[in-house]
Amino acid sequence: MRTPHDVQVREAHAQLTELLAEVATPSTVWDEPLVSAPWGFRTKAKMMVRGTAAAPVFSFPGSHEGVDLADCPLYPPLVTEVVESARALIRRAQVPPYNLDKRRGEIKYVLVTATPTEAMVRLVLRSTSALERIREHLALLDPRVSVVSANIHPEHEALIEGTEEIHLAGADRLRLPLGNIDVDVLPRSFTQTNTAVASELYAQVARWILDAGARTAWDLYCGVGGFALGIAHEARARGAHMDITGIEITNEAIESAQGSAKRHGFAGAVGPHTAPEAHVRVRFETADATDWARRQATLPDAIVVNPPRRGIGEALSRYLNDSGVRTIAYSSCNPETLAADLARMPHYRVARARLIDMFPHSTHNEALVLLSRVAPEND
Template identity: 45%
Template sequence: MQCSYFDAHACRSCTLIEVPYPDQVRSKEDRCAELLSDHPGLEWLPTVRSPESGYRNKAKMVVGGTAAAPTLGILDACGRGVDLRGCAVIAPGVRDVLPALAWFVTRAGIPPYDVPRRRGELKHVLVTESPTGELMVRFVLRSRGPLDRLREHLPALLARAPRIAVVTANLLPEHKAVVEGDVDVPLTERTTLAMPLGGLTLDLRPQSFFQTNSHVAGQLYAQVARWVDEVAPASVWDLYCGVGGFALHCAAPGRRVTGIEVSAEAVESARHAARDLPDVRFEAGDATRFARESTEVPELVVVNPPRRGIGPELAGWLEDSGVRHVVYSSCNPDTLAQDLRAMPSLRAVRGRVLDMFPQTNHVEVAVLLTRGG
């Protein structure tokens, strides 16, 4: 994949961009196989490949420059804005709306946040695209000051970019290296974005996590559902469930499915998507605490933790619990291998690499674990 930003050293985030894509995939396969080499008999299924470009359904754009001439992209080493509106890994539907968003910043007269000087208002613009083509846009602000201007000029933005369905203002008053704050102020009547995947429709709220690559995410959910159906458990826990992707895809008549997620926003999204499924329930809470405090043990547990992995406490509980099967979906093969070493009674029998993040060293890998045998 060719990228003028990379060639000009304006952005070097795609660290593997100069490596042919088949070689990228082979390297990720070899890395995962080596990390899990202490599981003899592990069957690796064919890798799920991604489009090499245009795969990111979400753009997290730092806003720089001035209200009259904003940049949407990243900051350089001096804190100046670097415009990346043409980024090739961002989905075309997201890229297409970025000029309208820059125009809107100018029209509404919202000064970008100047990181070195710690002044200004607009820190980030976050854009997510549904497989339907609809968009969610979130303006991350330093304060509530620009809200009236956002509301005043929003009709002009929606007329210019009619695929925008959900708009919020996120408040991040602190000066710290995070993308968003804890509070979102709705600016449109709609507050959720429908995300249809694999015959199901998930509901995405502003602060809910969703997989970055819709193409690969659909195949990830389908693969996990096939493994779950293969062992046919009567009860399933989906820990770190997010908006319920795995739980909903694993639902079946007579199968009790429980999803646990720390984000209350995500749980509300999951509950809405499961409103017609009486055997599926979702609760907000810490996954490890839920497992340790539960008086029941399910027949199968799905875990999809952040990059840090599930950690020794939950791994220890899974090892001692007697649960028969675990499906572990990981975005960090190193912490996956570390967690599996803490669960020696559970052996990996199936594995699949899913290239969720082409042009980078990041990779998703899913494994089916079975106790003993």
């Protein structure tokens, strides 16, 4: 954090160009980095609860015991204020923080996801024993909290949350604005931490896909549907035909995406705001991305992949390399696995590349590349 933000971005851009040197070509267009605001950009907080019920301490996993980080300047004011209201709830309800060494206590984490005007709070608990006290004092939460749930995580393990979610108050989902679209976020749905940068990321990919002339697309590892819905919005704005399928292995993410598509008028039919000459349809399905892609009888004009840090891996890389699909947009949260995946795809060239400054003041950077088909001699 002592390094000026602009210097961080320049150094990260240089590292990315060096990492992709073997797969880029002289014709590769390096777009200007997508730069985040330096402060107040984290719209999600994952606070480990330590200390005592009378004096709870909020920190990050792996940080020093006793150091409270609830006022970290990476968070916007709404997140900070919601976290402080959760602290008041813990004190009043007398919910003891979980002690890792003694394996005693109840509350493990407070998880917050915020829009510019409202927030979702999830309390990760060891058991249901404190729920009655928590429900009694929910009014202490900031009035802008519109969704409250408890996640039950009885195991003593490194995972932040468990599989059981109990709705406590408010709506069952948060509506998260992402530029020209908004997505439904259920409690266990994954969303990007930096909403402002994610919004431009989705819009950038949509422009690339439509500029390539695609009329059918797959969004693999689609999460809550940001890329698919962004493409759909761009197609509708241009009066273009577009048929998009999003694939994600998590049921809750697909439920979120389906709700968003229906609300925007994209689910399976022409939407109410679609231009008369356009037909924009989006569908989402729960499946493993690689297995699903291999089963398809026909291929789309374009594919978007947005895998976890491990990348798309050898199987999907080889499949895409041999597929013949004209255009692929690869959004990567780990440039090293991106480089490894691209090395297995010689039938494609890196047409465009862009550094994504998703996490300022850290060594973690993301990247976006547009791949164009280079037909082999016998293709």
